Amino acid sequence: MRFPRRPRHARPPRLLAAFLLTPLLAGCFASSDGDGGAGSGADNGSRLRVALAFPPAENLSPHGADATILSRLGVTEGLTTLDANGAAAPALAASWRREDERNWLFTLREAAFQDGTDVTPAAVAASLTHATEAEPPPAALSGITLTATAEGSTGVRVTTAAPDPVLPLRLSSPGLAVLAPKAYGAKGAVDPVGTATGPFELTEVTGATAAALDRFDDYWGGRAQASGVDVRFIADGTARANALRTGQVDLAEAIPVAQAATLDADTRRETATTRTTSLLLNVKSGVFKDPALRAAARAAVDTAALAEGVYEGHADAGAGLYGPAVTWAESKRVRPVGRVRAGSPDGASLTLATYDNRPELPEVAQVLKQQLEKAGFRVKLEVREYSRLESDALAGKFDAFVGARNSLLDTGDPVSLPASDFACDGGYNLALLCDKGVDRAVAEAQTVSDTGERQDAAMAAEAAILGTDAVVPLVHQRVITGVGAGVGGALLDPYERTLVGAGTRR
Structure with missing residues (x-):
C-alpha cells in the first residue's frame, strides 16, 4: 500500500x-x-x-x-x-x-x-x-x-x-x-x-x-x-547475486559464498563480522535432554570442514560464542567447564532444522546431518524460511537448530548474548537452557562495570555455557556485500x- x-x-x-x-x-x-x-x-x-x-x-x-x-x-x-x-x-x-x-x-x-x-x-x-x-x-x-x-x-x-x-x-x-x-x-x-x-x-x-x-x-x-x-x-541468495550482476540492484546484502566468484572483484566487499553460526541443541526435551548425547553431537562435528568446505574459506572455524571480529576474545578465552563424557547415540532419532534466508545454512545443516549420522544418530532435516521457523524453534519443536547469530547485535555488550540466548529467562533461548551455573555466571557478568573486567566475565559465562554442550559454535562468518x-x-x-x-x- x-x-x-x-x-x-x-x-x-x-x-x-x-x-x-x-x-x-x-x-x-x-x-x-x-x-x-x-x-x-x-x-x-x-x-x-x-x-x-x-x-x-x-x-x-x-x-x-x-x-x-x-x-x-x-x-x-x-x-x-x-x-x-x-x-x-x-x-x-x-x-x-x-x-x-x-x-x-x-x-x-x-x-x-x-x-x-x-x-x-x-x-x-x-x-x-x-x-x-x-x-x-x-x-x-x-x-x-x-x-x-x-x-x-x-x-x-x-x-x-x-x-x-x-x-x-x-x-x-x-x-x-x-x-x-x-x-x-x-x-x-x-x-x-x-x-x-x-x-x-x-x-x-x-x-x-x-x-x-x-x-x-x-x-x-x-x-x-x-x-x-x-x-x-x-530470500534466495543466488537471486540476490543475479540481481546485482545484471544491474537490477545497486546493493545486495549477504551474497552466498557460492556466488561470490560470479561477481566482479570490484563489486565484492568482504567484512569480518561478529556473527557466529552455531548448532543449538534442545536440552529441555527429546534426545538432547541427555548431556552425554549432547557431548556426542559436539564430538561429531568437524568445524574446519564447514569453514573450508561450505564457506570456501570465507569463515573461521568456531572457537566460541565470540569470533575473531571480537578482537579481545581469543586472549581472554578459558576452557569450558563441566563437560561430560560423550555417550553412544545408538541410533537415536532427532530433527535438525534451519532456514534458507542465509543460503549457506541449509548446506551446513546437510553436512551436519552427515556428520551426526556417521556418529550413530538418525537425522531428519527440516528447512523453512526464517519467519515460518522461529516460533517453532522457540517453542522447542526441534531437537537441534542451525542458526547464525550476531553476538553483539542487540546491545554491543558482550554479556547481552549469554543473557538473551542462554539464561533461564532469556528472550531468544533456542536451546531452552536453564542451568544454575550459567545463570550465576551471567548474573555476575552483568554487575561488572569496568570494560576489561566485563569482558573477562563474559568469557567466564561463555565457558559455563559451552560446558553444557547446549551450543556448538560452528563458524565465525565474514559477510560478503555486493556493491x-x-x-x-x-x-x-x-x-x-x-x-x-x-x-x-x-
Whole structure:
C-alpha cells in the first residue's frame, strides 16, 4: 500500500550541525569507497536499489526481528550508536553522563521526526516506555527494567531498577529506536511509516516483497545524497547475486559464498563480522535432554570442514560464542567447564532444522546431518524460511537448530548474548537452557562495570555455557556485500546494523 507524505513544519537551518556531526557518524564504519558523508544537497541524487535477505516478519515493528531492517535502511535511530570499536557514540543524544549507579541523564540534540514534529524529551521518554511495555520486549531489554522521564527542555533521565553499567551501549540497539508519538497505536501496534528520525523515510510497503523510502530532507545529520531507496526482499541468495550482476540492484546484502566468484572483484566487499553460526541443541526435551548425547553431537562435528568446505574459506572455524571480529576474545578465552563424557547415540532419532534466508545454512545443516549420522544418530532435516521457523524453534519443536547469530547485535555488550540466548529467562533461548551455573555466571557478568573486567566475565559465562554442550559454535562468518559499480558510501558494518546512510549514493 502507498502512504501519503506527511506535511512538515518549517524548521531553522541546521547547516552547522550537519557539518559538525556528519564526520562523526561517517567514521563509525567502513564505507565502500571511504566516503560515507552526506552531500551538499546540490542536486536531487538518484534512487538506490537495494536487495535485502530477510523480508519483514512483524509488520516492520522496531521492537522485534524487523528492527535491523529499519536501521540498515537508514530509517530509524536510537539515542546512541556504536562506533567502529564497539563503544557508544552520540546519535539522537548529543551527550550523556551517569549521575549515580541507577540514573543516567541524556542530553538531546536538535532533531525532527519525519512527521514534522520535534524530537523532545517527552517524546523520547514515551518511546522508550513503549519499548519496555512491548510483548515480548526487545532483546536489548532482556533482564533489565528501566524507566524514562523528561528532564527540562533537552534532557531524558533513564533510571534502571538495578545498576546497568552499559546502558549507553544498550540504548544503541535497533530495537530501542526512537519514534514519534503517533507511531504507537492500540494493543502494542507500532507504525514506523513517517515517524522515525533517520535520513530516509519509509513511504511504501508491498507485503513481504518490497518497500520504498524517500529522502527525509530535515534530517539532523545533513541531507542524504540519494533521493530515496527502493528495496526488494529476496530470500534466495543466488537471486540476490543475479540481481546485482545484471544491474537490477545497486546493493545486495549477504551474497552466498557460492556466488561470490560470479561477481566482479570490484563489486565484492568482504567484512569480518561478529556473527557466529552455531548448532543449538534442545536440552529441555527429546534426545538432547541427555548431556552425554549432547557431548556426542559436539564430538561429531568437524568445524574446519564447514569453514573450508561450505564457506570456501570465507569463515573461521568456531572457537566460541565470540569470533575473531571480537578482537579481545581469543586472549581472554578459558576452557569450558563441566563437560561430560560423550555417550553412544545408538541410533537415536532427532530433527535438525534451519532456514534458507542465509543460503549457506541449509548446506551446513546437510553436512551436519552427515556428520551426526556417521556418529550413530538418525537425522531428519527440516528447512523453512526464517519467519515460518522461529516460533517453532522457540517453542522447542526441534531437537537441534542451525542458526547464525550476531553476538553483539542487540546491545554491543558482550554479556547481552549469554543473557538473551542462554539464561533461564532469556528472550531468544533456542536451546531452552536453564542451568544454575550459567545463570550465576551471567548474573555476575552483568554487575561488572569496568570494560576489561566485563569482558573477562563474559568469557567466564561463555565457558559455563559451552560446558553444557547446549551450543556448538560452528563458524565465525565474514559477510560478503555486493556493491554495484559507481556506488559509494555503503556502510559495511561489522555489527550488521547499517548498510545505507546519508552518504550512500550512485
